[in-house]
Amino acid sequence: MELEAFCRKLPKVELHAHLNGSLSHSTMLQLKRYHADSGLTDNTDAFFDEFQIAAGDTRNLKQCFQVFRIAHSLTTTPEALTLATHLTLQEFQDDGCCYIELRSTPRDTPHMTKKQYIEAIILAMLHTPANMTIISRLIVSIDRRFNFAEAQEITDLVIEFHKLYSSVVVGIEISGDPSVGKFQTFVPLLENAKNAGLKVTLHCGEVCNPDEVQEMLDFNPNRIGHGTCILPRLGGNDATWNTLCIKKTPVEVCLTSNVNTKSIANYESHHFKELFDAGIPIIICTDDKGVFATSLSQEYRLCAETFKLDNSQLAQLSHRACLYIFDETSRKTVLDKLEHFITHNDLHLQ
Numbered sequence: 001m002e003l004e005a006f007c008r009k010l011p012k013v014e015l016h017a018h019l020n021g022s023l024s025h026s027t028m029l030q031l032k033r034y035h036a037d038s039g040l041t042d043n044t045d046a047f048f049d050e051f052q053i054a055a056g057d058t059r060n061l062k063q064c065f066q067v068f069r070i071a072h073s074l075t076t077t078p079e080a081l082t083l084a085t086h087l088t089l090q091e092f093q094d095d096g097c098c099y100i101e102l103r104s105t106p107r108d109t110p111h112m113t114k115k116q117y118i119e120a121i122i123l124a125m126l127h128t129p130a131n132m133t134i135i136s137r138l139i140v141s142i143d144r145r146f147n148f149a150e151a152q153e154i155t156d157l158v159i160e161f162h163k164l165y166s167s168v169v170v171g172i173e174i175s176g177d178p179s180v181g182k183f184q185t186f187v188p189l190l191e192n193a194k195n196a197g198l199k200v201t202l203h204c205g206e207v208c209n210p211d212e213v214q215e216m217l218d219f220n221p222n223r224i225g226h227g228t229c230i231l232p233r234l235g236g237n238d239a240t241w242n243t244l245c246i247k248k249t250p251v252e253v254c255l256t257s258n259v260n261t262k263s264i265a266n267y268e269s270h271h272f273k274e275l276f277d278a279g280i281p282i283i284i285c286t287d288d289k290g291v292f293a294t295s296l297s298q299e300y301r302l303c304a305e306t307f308k309l310d311n312s313q314l315a316q317l318s319h320r321a322c323l324y325i326f327d328e329t330s331r332k333t334v335l336d337k338l339e340h341f342i343t344h345n346d347l348h349l350q
């Protein structure tokens with residue numbers, strides 16, 4: 001089987017995907033049509049094409065955070081959010097993804113509150129179109145630029161919704177512009193969420209800030225995203241790298257995102273290699289498949305091509321990723337699917 005086809009067929013789990021960053025060109029067009037049909041204002045025409053990166057182009061992180069506003073102006077009502085969620089889940093399913101933890105930052109808009117924002121995604125996940133088999137769960141995001149009160153409002157909502165819909169709302173995370181805000185602001189809130197049974201993942205080391213990386217690893221999150229500036233050669237230090245090697249905190253690796261935002265110079269020098277060799281759990285993810293014009297199967301293919309992995313090793317990566325999904329009750333279902341694929345394709349796990 002061709003590598004591209006294999007990567008698409010391989011049952012995969014997506015554990016790091018921001019909803020508004022995952023909107024494809026076609027989803028955005030459908031959202032624009034919904035706006036037109038509903039008589040809602042749509043002011044995205046002038047900069048619509050800036051959202052998805054052009055082939056071969058890069059964008060630094062700061063520029064990246066500007067383009068999310070384009071998607072945000074198309075997801076301001078519960079109906080638009082439902083449509084965006086369903087279309088995005090369908091695309092992940094079509095790409096061979098069988099379980100996804102989608103994450104999103106609740107926003108107050110002229111048409112809904114933060115509470116209605118979260119509720120709309122939960123209901124969209126509970127009431128998927130009939131042909132949808134992908135298992136979807138929600139991680140609620142806190143933006144680093146939020147002050148304590150704003151972050152507390154979101155944490156309280158997540159805990160409340162986790163009690164009501166524990167099968168859907170599985171985690172909380174910190175994201176947003178890494179040069180803004182302080183991790184320590186959110187620690188007491190994350191502790192509360194943890195105590196309420198939620199899992200925690202953190203965007204960690206997207207920019208050089210070894211003190212914060214150390215604080216994050218010492219917090220013992222269930223997973224971290226990116227983990228770029230942890231190795232000494234990438235702006236971390238011996239202490240941060242040693243801590244990661246000892247704790248073996250699972251890392252959500254987003255190759256295209258890291259290279260497109262210039263966090264990493266090129267694929268060959270990506271820290272995947274060191275993480276892999278050190279036996280640190282790796283989960284291949286997309287981050288923002290809409291913004292970076294990628295897909296989960298493309299990330300697996302890139303990984304195989306860059307680091308010379310064979311099909312069994314790719315299956316092993318996907319298999320191992322299943323161990324770190326937040327919804328433990330879905331783990332067996334997902335593993336069974338993958339093991340069935342492995343047996344029927346003559347692949348071998350080590």
Ligand SMILES: CNc1ncnc2c1ncn2[C@@H]1O[C@H](COP(=O)(O)O)[C@@H](O)[C@H]1O
Pocket residue numbers: 018019020021064068103104105106141143175176177178203206257261287288
């Ligand atoms: C590229 N690396 C990244 N680093 C940090 N945060 C990121 C990100 N990519 C996306 N986000 C976060 O996700 C939001 C968009 O989705 P939602 O509105 O939440 O669904 C962005 O505004 C940012 O806060």
Ligand SMILES: [Zn+2]
Pocket residue numbers: 016018175203225287
């Ligand atoms: Zn991210």
